[in-house]
Amino acid sequence: MAKLIDGRAIAEKVYVDLRREIAELKSKGVTPGLAVILVGHNPASRTYVRSKDKMCRELGLHSVKLELPDSTTQAELLSRVAEFNRDSNIHGILVQSPPPEHIDEAAIVRALDPNKDVDCFHPENVAKLVLDDPSGFVPCTPLGVQRLLLESNIEIRGAHVVVLGRSMIVGKPVALLLMQKNKNGNATVTVVHSRSRDLAQITRSADVIVAAIGRAEFLRADHVREGAVVIDVGINRVEDAARERGYRLVGDVAFEEVSKKAGAITPVPGGVGPMTIAMLMANTVKAARQSMGKPM
Ligand code: GUN
Numbered sequence: 001m002a003k004l005i006d007g008r009a010i011a012e013k014v015y016v017d018l019r020r021e022i023a024e025l026k027s028k029g030v031t032p033g034l035a036v037i038l039v040g041h042n043p044a045s046r047t048y049v050r051s052k053d054k055m056c057r058e059l060g061l062h063s064v065k066l067e068l069p070d071s072t073t074q075a076e077l078l079s080r081v082a083e084f085n086r087d088s089n090i091h092g093i094l095v096q097s098p099p100p101e102h103i104d105e106a107a108i109v110r111a112l113d114p115n116k117d118v119d120c121f122h123p124e125n126v127a128k129l130v131l132d133d134p135s136g137f138v139p140c141t142p143l144g145v146q147r148l149l150l151e152s153n154i155e156i157r158g159a160h161v162v163v164l165g166r167s168m169i170v171g172k173p174v175a176l177l178l179m180q181k182n183k184n185g186n187a188t189v190t191v192v193h194s195r196s197r198d199l200a201q202i203t204r205s206a207d208v209i210v211a212a213i214g215r216a217e218f219l220r221a222d223h224v225r226e227g228a229v230v231i232d233v234g235i236n237r238v239e240d241a242a243r244e245r246g247y248r249l250v251g252d253v254a255f256e257e258v259s260k261k262a263g264a265i266t267p268v269p270g271g272v273g274p275m276t277i278a279m280l281m282a283n284t285v286k287a288a289r290q291s292m293g294k295p296m
Pocket of ligand 1: 094
């Protein structure tokens with residue numbers, strides 16, 4: 001049976017350090033502030049946005065949650081972003097993805113002040129990630145995955161990490177982050193995706209698998225080498241009439257069978273999810289610190 005990697009417990013460790021840092025910033029007159037913008041009624045997005053706002057409040061951060069209707073125009077959204085760019089009480093801005101179809105997300109992302117782009121979606125921050133320049137931001141979920149591995153004493157350096165999925169939010173940046181030339185990187189990274197040939201053969205050669213393909217219970221036991229570490233980034237809603245809310249959450253990994261073969265595994269929920277929020281808080285604190293002219 002695999003060792004369970006407890007994302008909630010590791011997130012708590014992150015919060016211990018963050019609370020100290022937040023207190024220090026406040027003593028200097030700066031309360032880190034995060035603005036989260038949600039356009040539309042996507043139920044999963046609403047849940048995520050609420051959790052982010054709640055965590056800001058628990059930590060004593062300044063939090064602005066802006067929920068806009070589906071009918072919001074591109075121009076209106078751009079104008080809201082511009083307002084937060086100008087607001088000196090806001091250090092981080094996050095526009096929840098995906099927005100409704102009529103919104104040009106790439107243009108919204110380019111309108112963000114890169115110094116407030118705590119998601120690392122702006123091209124300037126993406127470039128810094130590619131360049132191993134630590135003055136930019138690192139996206140929250142990849143940063144959370146890296147921290148889970150480090151805190152669980154799983155060797156990243158020289159390990160073969162297979163990333164399943166190539167999204168801009170997780171797959172691509174997690175691959176870049178883990179192959180970076182620094183003490184928390186140096187992995188040998190392979191990225192596989194829905195069009196990859198011989199996918200199972202590749203995943204079976206992995207020391208660590210990061211599953212972020214967005215398909216419920218996609219990764220099965222025969223994809224995994226005995227003893228491999230499996231990090232499950234997926235959060236999928238699967239219909240379940242027996243549940244009060246009518247669905248249950250499952251990851252991109254068939255947990256039941258994979259946990260019998262893996263050496264360590266993250267659960268869903270309670271694995272990567274809490275770490276993503278913790279890293280968003282950490283990025284907001286970093287943005288506030290950098291706004292005072294201090295280094296990383
Ligand atoms: N939607 C799912 N994950 C994320 C995230 O990390 N940031 C934003 N902005 N939207 C998301």
